[in-house]
Amino acid sequence: MNQLDHPQAIRDLVRPDQVHKQLYLSEQLFDLEQRHFFGNTWNYAGHASQIPQAGDYITFDLAGQPLLVLRDHEGAVRVFFNRCAHKGAQLFTSESGNTGGRFLRCPYHAWTYRMDGSLLAYPLKAGYECSGLAGSEASHGLVPVPGLQVYRDFIFVRLSRGGIAFDDYFGPMRSAIDNMVDRSPSGELRVEGGVLRNTIHCNWKFYLENINDPVHPVTVHESAVRAAQAVWQPAVADTPQPMSVEQILPFGAKYEFFHGMGGQVYPNGHSVSGTHFSIHSGYGELGDYARDLEAALGQERARQVLEQSPQNAVLYPSLALKGSPQTIRVIRPVAVDRTVIEAWNFRTVGAPELLLERALAYSRLAFSPMSFVAHDDVHLFESQQRGLRSRGSDWVSLHREFSADEPDQPNQATSGTSEWLIRNQYRAWVRFMTEGMASE
Ligand code: FES
Ligand SMILES: [Fe+2]
Structure with a gap:
């Protein structure tokens, strides 16, 4: 644990009328911010007009997390952590594009996913029988971001599982x-x-x-x-x-x-x-x-x-x-x-x-x-x-x-x-x- 990693240390850095210079200079604090502050707030992901067609996607990093914003075939916007469920390769590395079909395919070992992120297929299936894959996290497919809200085409995400609801946050x-x-x-x-x-x-x-x-x-x-x-x-x-x-x-x-x-x-x-x-x-x-x-x-x-x-x-x-x-x-x-x-x-x-x-x-x-x-x-x-x-x-x-x-x-x-x-x-x-x- 570093010396700033507890709530009172954070409170001590902000007075009602001034703030400590550590807020701008400390690498430790930046790491804590990435995890806690940016995890816990609602942040802008992009605009729905950037992904007008089914299969359109954009990628970006938020607080060190690579994210994938996708338009599915029902027209809904979905946001996943851009990490293959197999061994972590990013599903897409270009800034924007189209999936080219109804499925997402990882460029590494060709695991494929439905637009809702669920795992559809993977090569050499027989080799996975009785392997334990079915009960593992990998079998759940792509992980959606915990918080997603599209407000009048402005797409926002919250990375943490719990936390303030979108309407309460922006009011x-x-x-x-x-x-x-x-x-x-x-x-x-x-x-x-x-x-x-x-x-x-x-x-x-x-x-x-x-x-x-x-x-x-x-x-x-x-x-x-x-x-x-x-x-x-x-x-x-x-x-x-x-x-x-x-x-x-x-x-x-x-x-x-x-x-x-x-x-x-x-x-x-x-x-x-x-x-x-x-x-x-x-x-x-x-x-x-x-x-x-x-x-x-x-x-x-x-x-x-x-x-x-x-x-x-x-x-x-x-x-x-x-x-x-x-x-x-x-x-x-x-x-x-x-x-x-x-x-x-x-x-x-x-x-x-x-x-x-x-x-x-x-x-x-x-x-x-x-x-x-x-x-x-x-x-x-x-x-x-x-x-x-x-x-x-x-x-x-x-x-x-x-x-x-x-x-x-x-x-x-x-x-x-x-x-x-x-x-x-x-x-x-x-x-x-x-x-x-x-x-x-
Ligand atoms: S890392 Fe994606 S299929 Fe292996
Ligand atoms: Fe200015």
Whole structure:
């Protein structure tokens, strides 16, 4: 047992207003997180539109566990540990594909499985008679993940057997997904344009904190905004801004703007920043889109959907949504100081083509490793990862707009600049870490 492997040691690392640097630096803690925290929370697996046909699959790793997400012939989504019941080979190693039939066949010794994971056949059957295989774990076939929920085509999994139910875990945060899906007059989103995948050399928590930190753009993105301002000098007054300029300039807003945009914390680490307005609120109208949405949803709901353009909605700990450019980011921790960030874009079915272009443009401008924006953020995350190794203070300050009664209020509106949204992440982190430990 290592010294951090008990609940009190975990609790000691998180104070109401600051967290210990071990959270970002300790390999032992990262291993414990993989097992307890990521086992015990609901994490994003993918979108159903990535596997539209029977037999379509995607593979990915969650908390060190290789997983296989599959569409069966009844149209249901299934998620298995990607491990052959025989000797552990992965059923598929490519990122996506199709099974090519009604069965899954292991590429090693050709054991085959039905779409529900049960073992169908294996070569040299006679040699297994009276061998004990029938009573062994191998005979049960592929192992499904214990928790699986598809919410409006967003696929989530929980790796632990026990634990919180999906609806209790996300609660009101499900409305952030509703907001994205309801932007489609036909209620359908489709992943398009591939994925931007970026490995950053820092702990995953820096990235997730920064999504909830609208105090940083004023300094971190100042140079990008200045460059956009210098380039955008319209020769004729009232010339409509190009999409890239429309997207970059709001990063230059002042502290007052970000303070006033509002934030909201929810139980279990979830949050919305930009509850009143955000850097996405000023994007231009898209032709008849608002009218089409009204026809589909009714006037009131259409107005609600379009008015809500949060800067970020965090479905803690693996997913961040941007409901106006219709993009998402997925956070995949790989090592204590290595994290993969994925940016995916949606076609909002039935909406103008320009909405997809907006999503793709935003991803390129703000999330791509070659972007105007992300490289400045990543520089700071990697700098934090190095800076915290110093013998300076052991604690990371999260005091901005803290008050002592805050921990008793798990469901609260706050200002856009409060670090409450980040403190809220750590209250959930302690909870799911220690509950995961207790349940083993
Ligand atoms: S490891 Fe899959 S059949 Fe042997
Ligand atoms: Fe940033």
